[in-house]
Amino acid sequence: MREMDPSSGEPSAISRRSFLKGATQVAAAGGIIQATAAGAPAEVVDPEVETLSGTSSLELLVNGKARSVEVQPRTTLLHALRTHMDPPLTGTKEVCGTGSCGACTVLIDGQPAYSCLSLAVTCAGRPVTTVEGFGSADAMSDVQQAFCDKDGMMCGFCTPGFVVATHAALDRSPKASLDELKYELSGNFCRCGTYPHVFDAAAAVQEDRARGEEGR
Amino acid sequence: MSSSSRGAQASEPSWGKRSDLDVLNRDIPRVDGPVKATGEAIYTHDVRLPGMLWARVLVHPVPRAEIESIDLEVASEMPGVVYVEALKEPGDAVRYLGDDAVLAVVAAETPDQAADALRAIKVKARRLAPVVTPAQALEDGAPVVSRRRDADSNVGRANERGDEAVADAALAGAVAVVERTFEIPIQHHVCLETHGHVVQPAPDDEQVTVYASTQSVGGTPRGLARTLGRDASKIRVLTPHMGGGFGSKFGPGLEGAMAARVADQTGRPVHLMLTRSDEFAIAGNRSGSRQTLKVGARSDGRLVGLKLDADKHGGVSGGSLPGPPYIYTVADDSAVASRIRSVFTATDGSRAMRAPGHPQASFAMEAAVDELAYLLGIDLVEMRIRNLDSEVHHRQLRRVAEEIGWGEHPHRDRPGRAENGRAVGIGFGVSVWGPGGRSSRCDVTIRPDGSVVSATATQDLGTGARTYVAAIVAEELGLAVNMIEARIGDSDLPPSVTSGGSVTTGSSAPAIKDAAHKAREGLEALLVDVLEAPVGSYVWRNGQVSVRGDSTRSLPWIAVCALLREPLLAQGEFRDFLHEGRIHGAQAAKVEVDTLTGRVKVLKMVACQDQGLPLNRLALRSQINGGMVQALSYGMLEQRVFDEQDGFLLSDNLDLYKIAGAQEMPEMVALIDDEDERPSVCGMAEAPVIPGHSAIAGAIHNACGARLTRMPFTADNVLETLYGKI
Ligand code: FES
Numbered sequence: 041m042r043e044m045d046p047s048s049g050e051p052s053a054i055s056r057r058s059f060l061k062g063a064t065q066v067a068a069a070g071g072i073i074q075a076t077a078a079g080a081p082a083e084v085v086d087p088e089v090e091t092l093s094g095t096s097s098l099e100l101l102v103n104g105k106a107r108s109v110e111v112q113p114r115t116t117l118l119h120a121l122r123t124h125m126d127p128p129l130t131g132t133k134e135v136c137g138t139g140s141c142g143a144c145t146v147l148i149d150g151q152p153a154y155s156c157l158s159l160a161v162t163c164a165g166r167p168v169t170t171v172e173g174f175g176s177a178d179a180m181s182d183v184q185q186a187f188c189d190k191d192g193m194m195c196g197f198c199t200p201g202f203v204v205a206t207h208a209a210l211d212r213s214p215k216a217s218l219d220e221l222k223y224e225l226s227g228n229f230c231r232c233g234t235y236p237h238v239f240d241a242a243a244a245v246q247e248d249r250a251r252g253e254e255g256r
Numbered sequence: 257m258s259s260s261s262r263g264a265q266a267s268e269p270s271w272g273k274r275s276d277l278d279v280l281n282r283d284i285p286r287v288d289g290p291v292k293a294t295g296e297a298i299y300t301h302d303v304r305l306p307g308m309l310w311a312r313v314l315v316h317p318v319p320r321a322e323i324e325s326i327d328l329e330v331a332s333e334m335p336g337v338v339y340v341e342a343l344k345e346p347g348d349a350v351r352y353l354g355d356d357a358v359l360a361v362v363a364a365e366t367p368d369q370a371a372d373a374l375r376a377i378k379v380k381a382r383r384l385a386p387v388v389t390p391a392q393a394l395e396d397g398a399p400v401v402s403r404r405r406d407a408d409s410n411v412g413r414a415n416e417r418g419d420e421a422v423a424d425a426a427l428a429g430a431v432a433v434v435e436r437t438f439e440i441p442i443q444h445h446v447c448l449e450t451h452g453h454v455v456q457p458a459p460d461d462e463q464v465t466v467y468a469s470t471q472s473v474g475g476t477p478r479g480l481a482r483t484l485g486r487d488a489s490k491i492r493v494l495t496p497h498m499g500g501g502f503g504s505k506f507g508p509g510l511e512g513a514m515a516a517r518v519a520d521q522t523g524r525p526v527h528l529m530l531t532r533s534d535e536f537a538i539a540g541n542r543s544g545s546r547q548t549l550k551v552g553a554r555s556d557g558r559l560v561g562l563k564l565d566a567d568k569h570g571g572v573s574g575g576s577l578p579g580p581p582y583i584y585t586v587a588d589d590s591a592v593a594s595r596i597r598s599v600f601t602a603t604d605g606s607r608a609m610r611a612p613g614h615p616q617a618s619f620a621m622e623a624a625v626d627e628l629a630y631l632l633g634i635d636l637v638e639m640r641i642r643n644l645d646s647e648v649h650h651r652q653l654r655r656v657a658e659e660i661g662w663g664e665h666p667h668r669d670r671p672g673r674a675e676n677g678r679a680v681g682i683g684f685g686v687s688v689w690g691p692g693g694r695s696s697r698c699d700v701t702i703r704p705d706g707s708v709v710s711a712t713a714t715q716d717l718g719t720g721a722r723t724y725v726a727a728i729v730a731e732e733l734g735l736a737v738n739m740i741e742a743r744i745g746d747s748d749l750p751p752s753v754t755s756g757g758s759v760t761t762g763s764s765a766p767a768i769k770d771a772a773h774k775a776r777e778g779l780e781a782l783l784v785d786v787l788e789a790p791v792g793s794y795v796w797r798n799g800q801v802s803v804r805g806d807s808t809r810s811l812p813w814i815a816v817c818a819l820l821r822e823p824l825l826a827q828g829e830f831r832d833f834l835h836e837g838r839i840h841g842a843q844a845a846k847v848e849v850d851t852l853t854g855r856v857k858v859l860k861m862v863a864c865q866d867q868g869l870p871l872n873r874l875a876l877r878s879q880i881n882g883g884m885v886q887a888l889s890y891g892m893l894e895q896r897v898f899d900e901q902d903g904f905l906l907s908d909n910l911d912l913y914k915i916a917g918a919q920e921m922p923e924m925v926a927l928i929d930d931e932d933e934r935p936s937v938c939g940m941a942e943a944p945v946i947p948g949h950s951a952i953a954g955a956i957h958n959a960c961g962a963r964l965t966r967m968p969f970t971a972d973n974v975l976e977t978l979y980g981k982i
């Protein structure tokens with residue numbers, strides 16, 4: 041992501057304008073946005089000086105709770121969670137901001153998604169689950185517990201993304217083979233190199249769940 | 257508070273017999289696992305303070321330019337913008353793409369406003385020739401980019417060792433000689449948490465609080481003292497959790513200084529984390545190199561002569577590369593000659609990165625060993641054993657060879673051939689490290705209610721340091737790990753070391769042990785009248801203390817602590833005899849090469865690593881795996897790429913700078929070398945990252961005869977090596 045048009049050294053506004061236009065249309069179609077006093081994004085006259093957005097208030101359904109946020113059309117779900125909500129939910133991490141690393145993985149409508157690539161306005165009213173939604177340090181989910189038992193973490197910065205992705209993977213394919221798991225988790229990077237222990241954790245959950253089913 | 261460190265000590269601390277250990281040398285789940293797995297752990301990235309400003313820096317997109325103007329007017333009038341400052345004046349030069357390319361800093365009420373303001377800064381600059389590659393730096397008449405004032409070229413002074421004539425004579429007499437030139441690209445640390453700080457200002461008589469993603473909680477106050485115009489003791493640094501460092505986070509850097517300055521100027525807390533693209537441009541890297549290595553051997557495989565001519569590529573820094581022969585020995589030392597110099601480019605200076613210089617040296621040396629073995633028809637493992645001094649390496653090589661199936665492998669002294677375009681090979685590599693230990697302190701406090709705190713100003717980079725801060729005390733006092741509260745990541749705690757060069761465990765673990773031992777003896781002194789046995793004759797186990805040899809005379813932990821009238825403070829310090837200085841490792845890799853497409857798939861990696869007494873086997877296996885994963889990533893995928901024409905850094909995010917993900921993972925086996933029975937502890941993070949990529953390159957060679965001399969081992973690299981340039 042470059043901050044300026046390299047050839048002129050000037051800020052480039054064109055791509056922003058078109059990006060925002062698209063975002064507004066999405067929002068309008070959903071019918072969720074109420075324009076605030078600041079108004080919906082106006083036609084931009086001078087791209088060099090205008091801020092290309094207004095704010096909108098909307099309701100996000102995060103971990104089963106309705107949370108009001110004031111966002112701009114361009115605000116990503118990731119930023120809505122981490123910096124717009126009060127109190128913020130900082131478990132979801134930002135690492136690349138461009139959909140390459142998976143640190144920001146959440147569930148939207150039960151499906152794993154990169155929250156850095158999802159606009160907050162498109163998530164209004166749809167259930168969002170973040171890592172905090174699966175459990176807390178005193179009451180962890182089975183996946184979170186397995187990550188602790190198998191040491192599926194080192195620095196832990198990628199761990200929230202992996203926990204959410206592992207939950208999603210095991211829900212989608214409870215009997216996933218190791219190769220299938222690798223595929224399911226291939227959207228997440230870990231620089232410390234915890235992968236082998238993450239696989240161990242996932243396998244432990246599979247075993248536990250299978251045992252639970254047999255017992256039923 | 258009573259301090260037991262005042263009293264005479266009955267005995268010296270010791271790690272004890274391994275068979276007697278209840279907590280250490282076992283799998284200990286990390287104590288901060290639950291907060292990390294649930295997102296509750298607060299990293300610097302996550303700190304939110306009332307009234308906090310969001311700051312960003314503007315990095316010039318190309319390495320060399322002359323600034324004509326930086327216009328802040330529009331930016332400073334934008335909504336929410338509180339602070340804008342240009343760091344360069346008209347006429348100033350941007351000399352390299354690194355901290356010198358930071359043109360401005362802005363701070364605003366929201367992150368978006370800060371980003372908008374950054375985009376609104378108008379910069380006019382005249383671009384100069386980029387000098388981003390060593391070839392450009394070495395061209396006749398190339399602009400001098402070295403930071404040394406008197407520099408008149410981009411080449412540093414060569415470090416020459418040994419007598420070339422002696423080496424040449426030895427090589428002339430060798431039965432087999434190989435000579436190759438190796439090209440090793442620049443690698444990035446890619447800490448998932450970028451560099452950055454949150455600075456909360458304070459009145460002069462109070463402490464400024466700085467949250468820092470750092471490997472040096474203790475050193476950061478000194479690093480910010482000048483910027484903040486106050487004594488280091490008036491700066492408190494907190495690092496409750498940090499998202500990776502790998503050698504790149506030793507000091508506050510320009511970004512820390514800027515955060516401190518904006519906080520100081522505005523009187524408000526400031527959050528300044530680099531963006532990912534900033535991080536790639538200005539937050540350091542592992543230096544690359546170009547090495548021409550010539551090695552000769554006798555018919556029995558023993559190395560007899562070696563010459564190395566190497567350039568280190570560390571941007572505006574010198575880079576690192578240990579002198580040859582790397583780990584292996586040459587029959588007569590005097591037959592080794594080397595010339596190592598730095599070639600400077602106008603790019604970010606290299607920083608320490610997990611075993612600085614070693615993976616680079618390993619790549620060339622292991623290749624030479626492989627090739628000589630093949631020339632002489634000697635088994636690859638046998639060839640290594642003949643040229644390695646340490647028995648530890650010998651046994652570790654045999655162990656990894658067995659684990660990877662070397663005995664059944666069909667071609668052990670010559671490369672194989674592809675069948676139907678598919679070839680399987682195995683390769684090896686070894687490592688060493690001398691982590692050492694230094695002065696460090698720890699306080700253990702036991703309260704009358706039975707609670708225990710173990711505190712030291714170390715930091716947990718993901719190594720599991722926080723866990724052994726508790727576990728060592730738990731072992732000594734016969735308690736469960738979760739009964740000890742570990743306090744780390746705070747510069748106000750008893751000082752410990754900067755985490756670099758694997759020194760943390762060797763430094764802080766002995767201090768923790770010493771404190772725990774003193775605490776135990778402090779309690780035993782109280783028991784003399786109660787259980788009627790002298791200090792030193794008690795057994796602490798399962799939350800009970802009993803007199804050795806008479807389990808009927810015992811007390812539960814809570815009752816012991818109830819004897820305290822005030823908290824017992826035991827102050828521990830680094831004890832030389834509790835730490836170990838030298839470690840070894842061996843690794844093996846098995847690959848499959850598709851000789852039609854050039855694709856390499858790593859099938860399996862095995863590592864065997866010693867480290868004295870393993871404190872936490874689970875965390876240790878994590879680190880050994882982590883070393884293999886990073887080495888695989890380095891070998892197979894990573895390289896920094898510049899646009900040579902204009903000087904843009906092309907690989908500035910994770911879509912274009914690839915690191916290994918789940919699908920690249922082979923089967924991995926992390927073996928702890930339990931034949932190492934040294935009664936002492938030491939860090940080991942560096943060693944396992946050293947030889948993995950060399951073993952993979954060796955495996956590719958063993959599979960199909962292609963000796964890759966360039967990294968990464970991409971398909972085109974394999975095809976070009978097999979069939980020549982197309
Ligand atoms: S931060 Fe969203 S994928 Fe990296």
Ligand code: FES
Nearest residue numbers: 194196230231232
């Ligand atoms: S645990 Fe550090 S990045 Fe995954």
